[in-house]
Amino acid sequence: xxxxxxxxxxxxxxxxxxxxxxxxxxxxxxxxxxxxxxxxxxxxxxxxxxxxxxxxxxxxxxxxxxxxxxxxxxxxxxxxxxxxxxxxxxxxxxxxxxxxxxxxxxxxxxxxxxxxxxxxxxxxxxxxxxxxxxxxxxxxxxxxxxxxxxxxxxxxxxxxxxxxxxxxxxxxxxxxxxxxxxxxxxxxxxxxxxxxxxxxxxxxxxxxxxxxxxxxxxxxxxxxxxxxxxxxxxxxxxxxxxxxxxxxxxxxxxxxxxxxxxxxxxxxxxxxxxxxxxxxxxxxxxxxxxxxxxxxxxxxxxxxxxxxxxxxxxxxxxxxxxxxxxxxxxxxxxxxxxxxxxxxxxxxxxxxxxxxxxxxxxxxxxxxxxxxxxxxxxxxxxxxxxxxxxxxxxxxxxxxxxxxxxxxxxxxxxxxxxxxxx
Ligand code: GLY
Ligand code: MN
Ligand code: MN
Numbered sequence: 001x002x003x004x005x006x007x008x009x010x011x012x013x014x015x016x017x018x019x020x021x022x023x024x025x026x027x028x029x030x031x032x033x034x035x036x037x038x039x040x041x042x043x044x045x046x047x048x049x050x051x052x053x054x055x056x057x058x059x060x061x062x063x064x065x066x067x068x069x070x071x072x073x074x075x076x077x078x079x080x081x082x083x084x085x086x087x088x089x090x091x092x093x094x095x096x097x098x099x100x101x102x103x104x105x106x107x108x109x110x111x112x113x114x115x116x117x118x119x120x121x122x123x124x125x126x127x128x129x130x131x132x133x134x135x136x137x138x139x140x141x142x143x144x145x146x147x148x149x150x151x152x153x154x155x156x157x158x159x160x161x162x163x164x165x166x167x168x169x170x171x172x173x174x175x176x177x178x179x180x181x182x183x184x185x186x187x188x189x190x191x192x193x194x195x196x197x198x199x200x201x202x203x204x205x206x207x208x209x210x211x212x213x214x215x216x217x218x219x220x221x222x223x224x225x226x227x228x229x230x231x232x233x234x235x236x237x238x239x240x241x242x243x244x245x246x247x248x249x250x251x252x253x254x255x256x257x258x259x260x261x262x263x264x265x266x267x268x269x270x271x272x273x274x275x276x277x278x279x280x281x282x283x284x285x286x287x288x289x290x291x292x293x294x295x296x297x298x299x300x301x302x303x304x305x306x307x308x309x310x311x312x313x314x315x316x317x318x319x320x321x322x323x324x325x326x327x328x329x330x331x332x333x334x335x336x337x338x339x340x341x342x343x344x345x346x347x348x349x350x351x352x353x354x355x356x357x358x359x360x361x362x363x364x365x366x367x368x369x370x371x372x373x374x375x376x377x378x379x380x381x382x383x384x385x386x387x388x389x390x391x392x393x394x395x396x397x398x399x400x401x402x403x404x405x406x407x408x409x410x411x412x413x414x415x416x417x418x419x420x421x422x
Contacts, residue, residue: 001051010112032342056089158348171249176408178202188237208247215245223388257392264420276308368392
């Protein structure tokens with residue numbers, strides 16, 4: 001509200017509820033911006049932030065208590081609970097919003113909203129504003145400026161508080177345990193979804209109601225499909241399996257990838273590719289510290305992967321030439337990471353004034369290089385084909401360097417093979 005200044009109002013709707021089929025709905029998940037500001041997880045709610053409003057600056061519209069509905073669908077805070085338990089200065093039934101909100105908007109010159117996120121809500125808001133405009137001859141003032149709330153809010157979300165870091169550390173620790181569990185039980189002949197079940201077991205048992213994104217369990221060639229989520233193939237002796245999965249705890253994501261041999265032993269080719277990806281990942285993580293460019297870890301990865309691919313004979317020519325042509329892209333086609341927070345691909349700008357942003361304490365990012373040698377890749381010897389490796393960790397920027405939140409998930413060849421030997 002300090003950033004918005006007086007004369008402003010921010011209006012945020014809760015996430016919509018999505019039907020799955022007939023009268024069944026997808027599990028509800030609150031909008032990240034909405035939850036960030038309020039901690040309020042119920043649907044059919046609207047936040048108004050009104051800096052300087054004498055009667056109270058945080059107004060929440062929400063569902064009323066309703067005995068019948070609560071018997072069927074669960075507990076509701078109601079406006080009383082919104083004030084008592086969620087810090088709202090004022091709260092009203094959502095059914096009354098049309099009558100009340102115009103009075104909150106009227107006289108404010110700037111409206112902060114996330115336009116485009118929920119077009120139906122945008123329309124309702126314009127309806128409220130038009131209602132005020134229509135009464136201008138009666139002396140009512142409609143706002144003159146509409147601004148994207150995202151610029152202010154997403155920069156706040158980019159920097160994690162101590163409390164947020166505590167949650168993210170725990171989310172990553174739970175997810176690391178899930179990866180360990182998958183390594184411990186994996187064996188040839190199991191289905192990929194059996195490992196997904198082991199991951200889900202650890203998530204749910206430890207308080208993550210859901211994964212932060214659809215879990216990827218790709219064995220053999222499937223590891224080369226970046227967003228493989230079918231998870232329905234049998235895992236064969238001699239295959240690697242790539243698991244990219246993280247639990248969501250209290251609306252905060254973790255995002256971990258490990259790649260390990262289904263039978264517990266990396267083949268020489270698998271090991272060579274794996275060690276190369278790991279070397280690039282460790283060096284990239286090492287480069288993460290305040291003052292360094294966001295792009296630095298990616299540059300480190302590209303350099304090491306290019307050199308390693310040349311050494312293995314997977315790329316041909318000189319290093320300079322390969323870097324110039326970005327030849328690594330044939331095997332590494334995504335970037336080295338992203339911001340991590342309430343959303344797995346979290347909000348926050350990567351560039352400021354057209355320059356890669358500098359890393360600062362409180363940011364959390366992933367470092368996730370990979371190599372994916374397509375099963376039908378004609379430019380490499382057959383023995384390399386179908387090998388897909390990604391190694392991904394969650395890294396917090398600290399004042400002096402970094403902390404790897406997901407460090408409990410083993411990733412050296414020796415540690416993984418030892419764990420799988422039991
Ligand atoms: N699991 C999504 C990602 O790694 O970016
Ligand atoms: Mn990621
Ligand atoms: Mn991931």
